[in-house]
Amino acid sequence: MKALLFLGCTVPVRNLNYELSARKVCEVLGVELVDDQSLACCGYPLKGTDQAHALTIAARALAQARAHGLPLVALCSACAGTLAEAEHHLAHHPEAAKRVNAELAPLGLEYAPGVRVTHLVRYLLEDVGLEAIRAKMTRDLSEFTFAPHYGCHYLKPAEIIGGPDDPEAPTSMGELIEATGAKVDNYPRLKDCCGGGVLGADEDLAGSLAGAKLAELNAREVTAMVLVCPFCNVMYEGQQKAIAKRMETKFKVPVVYLTQVLGLGLGLTPDELGFKLNRAKPKALLAAFKS
Amino acid sequence: MRLNDCDPGFKHEVAAEPGGAGIRACFACAACSARCPVGANRPAYDPRRIIRLTLLGRREEVLASPLIWLCSSCYSCGEVCPQQVRFTEVLTAIKNIAAREGHAPPSAKITAELLAKQGRLLEVTDFENDKRSGLGLPPVQQRPEDFQAILGLKPSEGEAGEEPR
Ligand code: SF4
Ligand code: SF4
Ligand code: SF4
Numbered sequence: 001m002k003a004l005l006f007l008g009c010t011v012p013v014r015n016l017n018y019e020l021s022a023r024k025v026c027e028v029l030g031v032e033l034v035d036d037q038s039l040a041c042c043g044y045p046l047k048g049t050d051q052a053h054a055l056t057i058a059a060r061a062l063a064q065a066r067a068h069g070l071p072l073v074a075l076c077s078a079c080a081g082t083l084a085e086a087e088h089h090l091a092h093h094p095e096a097a098k099r100v101n102a103e104l105a106p107l108g109l110e111y112a113p114g115v116r117v118t119h120l121v122r123y124l125l126e127d128v129g130l131e132a133i134r135a136k137m138t139r140d141l142s143e144f145t146f147a148p149h150y151g152c153h154y155l156k157p158a159e160i161i162g163g164p165d166d167p168e169a170p171t172s173m174g175e176l177i178e179a180t181g182a183k184v185d186n187y188p189r190l191k192d193c194c195g196g197g198v199l200g201a202d203e204d205l206a207g208s209l210a211g212a213k214l215a216e217l218n219a220r221e222v223t224a225m226v227l228v229c230p231f232c233n234v235m236y237e238g239q240q241k242a243i244a245k246r247m248e249t250k251f252k253v254p255v256v257y258l259t260q261v262l263g264l265g266l267g268l269t270p271d272e273l274g275f276k277l278n279r280a281k282p283k284a285l286l287a288a289f290k291s
Numbered sequence: 292m293r294l295n296d297c298d299p300g301f302k303h304e305v306a307a308e309p310g311g312a313g314i315r316a317c318f319a320c321a322a323c324s325a326r327c328p329v330g331a332n333r334p335a336y337d338p339r340r341i342i343r344l345t346l347l348g349r350r351e352e353v354l355a356s357p358l359i360w361l362c363s364s365c366y367s368c369g370e371v372c373p374q375q376v377r378f379t380e381v382l383t384a385i386k387n388i389a390a391r392e393g394h395a396p397p398s399a400k401i402t403a404e405l406l407a408k409q410g411r412l413l414e415v416t417d418f419e420n421d422k423r424s425g426l427g428l429p430p431v432q433q434r435p436e437d438f439q440a441i442l443g444l445k446p447s448e449g450e451a452g453e454e455p456r
Contacts, residue, residue: 009412012431013419020426037432040411048360049390049399051309051383056441057406089309096309107437156366157377167370193328197363200398205361208332274426 001127004065005033006074006083009041010230015075017274018230021259022075022120024273028136028266029128033073039064042074044082052099058086059100062117063109071116073123077229080119081153081161087117088160119154121228121258125172126164134179138267141182144223144285146261148173148184149213151232152193167191173226173258180265185222189213194235207243210235214243217253224254224282226261233257237280254282264289297348305345308387310380317342317376323368329361336361338368338378345385354389360396407444410435 011019026033043057061083065072074080090097091113101111118126124133148170155167165172168191174184195209214236217225227233235243237255244251256278263273270289275281305311323338330336336358344353353359359382368378390399405412410433420430439445 007431012423012428013413013415016423016426016428019428023428035429037430038434038437040434041406041438045402045412046406047383048386049395050403051387053403053442055309057438060437060441103441106440152363152365152367157369157379193363193365193367195328195363197365198329198361201360201396205329205332206363209328209363 001030002032002034002070003073003123003127004039004068004070005035006039006042006061006065006072006076006079007035008074008076008079008230009045011075015230015233015257017277018075018233018257018259020272020274021257021263021268024268025124025259025263025266026120028263028268029124029133031124031128034068034070036064036068042076042079042082043086044078047082054082055086055089055096056100056103058083059090059097059111060104060107060109062087062090062115063104063111065115065117066112067109071118071123071127073118073120075120075228076231077119077151077153078231080117081156084117085157085160087113087115119228121154121176122164122172124262125176130175130179133176133262137180137265139180139265139289141180141261141265143288145183145185146177146224146226146256147187147217147220147222148177148190148226148258149194149228149232149236150191151227151229154228173228176258177226177261180261182223182261182265185220187216187220187222189216194232196231196235199234199239204246206235207239207246210239211243211247214240214251214253215247215249218251222253223285224256224261226256226258228258237278240280253280254278254285255280256282256285296351298350299348301348301350301353302346304388305381305384308384310377311384313374313376313378314342314345314381314384316374317346318374319343320373322371322373323376323378326367326371328365328367329363333358333361338382341382341385342376342378353385354392354394359386359389403442403444404446406435406438407442408435408446409433410438 043054046054150170177184192213195206199206260273321339
């Protein structure tokens with residue numbers, strides 16, 4: 001099984017534990033991730049102010065993926081969503097594809113419809129499959145309880161992402177967590193947005209969006225909150241202390257990536273999975289796997 | 292509010308932007324507003340109200356409002372809309388017009404400059420690549436040329452601004 005890895009801008013600079021654990025898990029599951037150094041931004045940061053250029057930038061990545069003939073797999077939910085939206089838009093709007101191709105021609109690239117864009121987690125579920133993943137598990141995590149945070153762009157717009165989750169009752173992350181034997185907490189605020197999208201415009205507002213979920217999970221004493229996106233991480237791990245301070249309280253919500261949880265189940269060590277770089281550390285989990 | 296402050300063409304202008312056409316289908320049910328997490332925290336932010344003002348032609352009021360930049364892009368409004376308005380996309384259309392008229396927050400300009408300078412949002416130097424190789428990860432490179440061509444921007448002299456959060 002082979003896929004083209006879309007690292008994006010943020011993961012390879014700020015979330016090396018996510019990248020490391022994703023690569024290790026793919027290795028164990030027999031997925032070959034192909035790197036292409038010329039893939040870079042997905043265009044998302046420009047969309048709010050200049051969606052024409054954002055679309056050209058996304059089309060550039062789609063054109064590169066097409067040349068590889070591989071599915072394009074992202075670790076960042078915003079990248080996966082942006083590229084999937086661009087593919088959908090361009091495939092349905094030939095005049096937009098024509099405009100974009102006029103801008104890509106000088107770069108020696110051409111967009112044509114047909115690239116499959118997906119998030120790594122969804123790729124593991126759909127292409128590797130739960131059965132095969134379960135069969136490779138060597139450790140039992142049944143004493144732990146994890147709280148998934150699906151985030152928005154991983155699920156929505158549903159008409160473009162196209163499943164397998166129902167955004168009103170998502171299950172994909174839970175199924176993968178359960179494959180390790182661990183329990184899943186589908187807490188009341190499961191579907192809350194992290195607020196990361198407004199952090200730049202209004203820190204207080206972003207903090208109150210993330211804070212409600214952090215407060216709830218703090219009280220539920222889960223082993224850790226589980227993420228699949230570096231932007232959600234900015235809010236829940238990076239901003240956790242600042243948000244608690246603003247709310248005049250203290251939080252101890254450990255934050256991990258789904259690939260780190262899977263990796264533990266697959267027998268990888270905490271070091272191999274980059275747990276040293278987690279700032280809101282899952283102490284109970286790490287104590288159980290001290291090598 | 293005087294009648295001649297209204298621009299009846301504004302709704303057509305929004306509808307003509309990519310993603311903007313959905314605004315024509317809105318029947319003002321407010322399902323979006325009820326579901327919006329930003330509105331729940333900031334009552335002044337109200338998707339249906341932004342649509343109403345746009346349909347009424349209150350062009351300057353909408354484009355200059357700091358509220359339009361508070362959407363977190365969570366797509367919750369679109370999932371509950373009975374009319375497939377796709378408000379997140381409609382608002383993107385409105386913000387794009389606002390940006391062309393100089394209403395974008397300062398961080399927006401920096402984003403385009405960073406992409407032209409680095410080909411990515413966050414800078415990659417030897418420091419980042421040393422850290423990566425210490426973990427056994429392959430190096431990443433900055434190849435800004437394509438981005439300069441697409442954006443029609445040469446990187447500005449000297450240092451680019453601070454990186455956005
Ligand atoms: S969505 Fe964000 S993290 Fe992903 S490539 Fe674009 S800027 Fe980078
Ligand atoms: S939910 Fe849809 S139809 Fe109802 S007010 Fe919002 S945009 Fe209009
Ligand atoms: S996408 Fe924006 S307007 Fe729609 S519900 Fe989310 S924050 Fe509100």
